[in-house]
Amino acid sequence: MEKEVTVEDVAECLDRMGLQYLATVGLDGKPKVRPVQYMVLSEGKMWFCTNSExxxxxxxxxxxxxxxxxxxxxxxxxxxxxIRFSAEAVFEENSAVKEAIMQKSAIVHELYKNNPDHPLFKVFYLKNIRGSMNNLGHVKGLEERADFVKPKEFSL
Structure with a gap:
């Protein structure tokens, strides 16, 4: 039986890959994509950060x-x-998470002057995460090969 994908597995995958691309619905109703970086796992939640401006x-x-x-x-x-997934972002004030992010990310540390209470510094976690881990060698409709890792779907 195959091991179920955990939030720790997803967090480790994002850390290993480094840069991610996050899509939102723009205020104009059109999709917007930008590079982001997963920051920390705390209390079973994957946390990201942004600036309120x-x-x-x-x-x-x-x-x-x-x-x-x-x-x-x-x-x-x-x-x-x-990896690809959909989720819902939940903003929450969390000083411990902000401090952990500043310890992990030199750029966040510098931008917000090592001040977790900086008024523009916002953190959010993801809930209702549904997606899959894949590799380029596994393509729907093409012959399956035993040496390719099969996609792993998850719901967290």
């Missing part, structure tokens, strides 16, 4: 639903893994 913050206040995709191209391209 950014469009992403306003979009998530109005439409809290996101899609996220990430990958890191491997030298042997066919073994490149990727």
């Amino acid at each position: 950014k469009d992403m913050y306003a979009e998530l206040q109005e439409f809290p639903f996101i899609d996220l995709c990430a990958s890191r191209l491997e030298k042997d391209e066919i073994n490149t893994s990727w």
Whole structure:
């Protein structure tokens, strides 16, 4: 029996890939995609951060639903893994999470002058996460090969 995907597995995958692309519904009703970085796992929740002056913050206040995709191209391209999921963003004031993010990210630490209480610094976690982990070698409609990792679907 295959191991069920956990929030820890998803967080580790995002850390390994480094940069992710997060899609929101823009205030104009059109999709918006931007690079983001998963920050920390705390109390079983995956946390991200943003700035309250950014469009992403306003979009998530109005439409809290996101899609996220990430990958890191491997030298042997066919073994490149990727992850894609949908979720709902929940903003919450959490000093411990803000401090952990500042410890992890040099740029966040610098931008907000190592002040977790900076008024523009906002954090959010994801809930109702549904998606899959895949690799480029597994493509629907093509012949399945035993040496390719099968997609792993998850709901967290």
